[in-house]
Amino acid sequence: MGKKAARRAAVTAPVLAPDEEVPVVGGREPCPCGSGRRYKACHGRGAGRAADALVRRPFEGVPSECDWVALREVVPAATSPLALAPEHAVEGVEVRLATVLPMAWPALRRESGEVLVGLQTQAGSGDVSRDVAHALLRALAAEPGTPVPPAGLPGPGPRLQDVLDPSAPLRVTVHEGFDFWVEGADGGPEVAASLERANAAVVPTERLTSVEAAYWCRLRDRAHLRWVLPHPEEALLDALARLHAAGASGLGGGTRFVGSFRAHGLLVPVWDLPLDSSAEALEEPAEAWGRRLDEALASSAPLTEAERGARAGLLNRQLTLR
Structure with missing residues (x-):
């Protein structure tokens, strides 16, 4: 559309009543409010900002x-x-x-x-x-x-x-x-x-049944458990540090807590497992670890020097996924 045609379209755009909702149109079209400006420069500006705003925890409030x-x-x-x-x-x-x-x-x-x-x-x-x-x-x-x-x-x-x-x-x-x-x-x-x-390309994966949102998977040369936890990040990091400093962060023989990553506002602890491990064999150890975590979360004592060092190490190994 040429400049003259665009101006004519803008001039003839309908003027809405003050309480009437402005409909959504293409960004380069005249704004339906009748201002004479393009939609993206008028009422579309708010929509663009809303679309660009990052919601850190998008699933908060959704069951599961x-x-x-x-x-x-x-x-x-x-x-x-x-x-x-x-x-x-x-x-x-x-x-x-x-x-x-x-x-x-x-x-x-x-x-x-x-x-x-x-x-x-x-x-x-x-x-x-x-x-x-x-x-x-x-x-x-x-x-x-x-x-x-x-x-x-x-x-x-x-x-x-x-x-x-x-x-x-x-x-x-x-x-x-x-x-x-x-x-x-x-x-x-x-x-x-x-x-x-x-x-x-599918990686063999199973969901544990004894705890919520914990998933075992087997890659080519190793196995992992990845467990999405709902707790506030700072309190959870303190609790993980207490467990790690006490040598209680693993899930049993041959397992190793390797850190965590952040995804959509929640922390996801990760364990390395023996290659021959299975989801079924992890059910009881995961339940026991969950009880230890609850005890650590309930503690209000200041972190010890060893626990502060463990917490710093956890932060250094942490990644963020959007």
């Missing part, structure tokens, strides 16, 4: 927050049914969370009407919760048999905290591969190729 973080960052193939708040639920439509979908689609709606929403997708904004909720709502509105392609967020909108039933925790099923992509359907050659690539 720790498992949301684990499925976003450390679990290759898993699903869980999702229960929606009554105002967003669609009668007869089931919704499932999936770690990854074919071609990294944010969501899809099967021919059956079931909705799958992906969690390990490229974020469109600084708020993963908002991105996933946006994809979920788009999928609910899509025709059966339709994938939801990546798209930028149009502006502020509901988050998972607004869309999900707050009383329904995740019920995680860890899969050996991504065959759930094509349950009861033929996804075509592109999906088949994507499925083959994804299955070839």
Whole structure:
């Protein structure tokens, strides 16, 4: 559009009533408020700032927050049914969370009407919760048999905290591969190729049943336990330092606590395990470690010199994942 045409469009843009909501349009289009400016320079400025703002703990307040973080960052193939708040639920439509979908689609709606929403997708904004909720709502509105392609967020909108039933925790099923992509359907050659690539890269992973959000995995030459914990970071670091200084941070013979990383506002302790370890063998040691952690968290005594040194070492080995 030339400059004269743009000016004419701006002049003829509708003028809204003072209490009328300004609709979202393209950034280069005239703002619907009638100001004569482009949307991105007028009412779109707030939407842009909202989209760029980083939410440090995006899943806070969602049931099973720790498992949301684990499925976003450390679990290759898993699903869980999702229960929606009554105002967003669609009668007869089931919704499932999936770690990854074919071609990294944010969501899809099967021919059956079931909705799958992906969690390990490229974020469109600084708020993963908002991105996933946006994809979920788009999928609910899509025709059966339709994938939801990546798209930028149009502006502020509901988050998972607004869309999900707050009383329904995740019920995680860890899969050996991504065959759930094509349950009861033929996804075509592109999906088949994507499925083959994804299955070839899957790391064997299991979720412990005795504690929450702890995942065993086996890599080529070693095994790990990664456990997402909900506690405030400073208190948790003090507790981990107390355990480490006391030689109580391991999970039994042949295991070694190696540090932690931060993901979506929560700390994730990591242990090296013997290659022949199993999730089943870790159940009792993990329960016992959880009790030791609770005792350390309950302590109000100042850290000793050894504990302060252990805490400094933990901080030096800490990484941050968005």
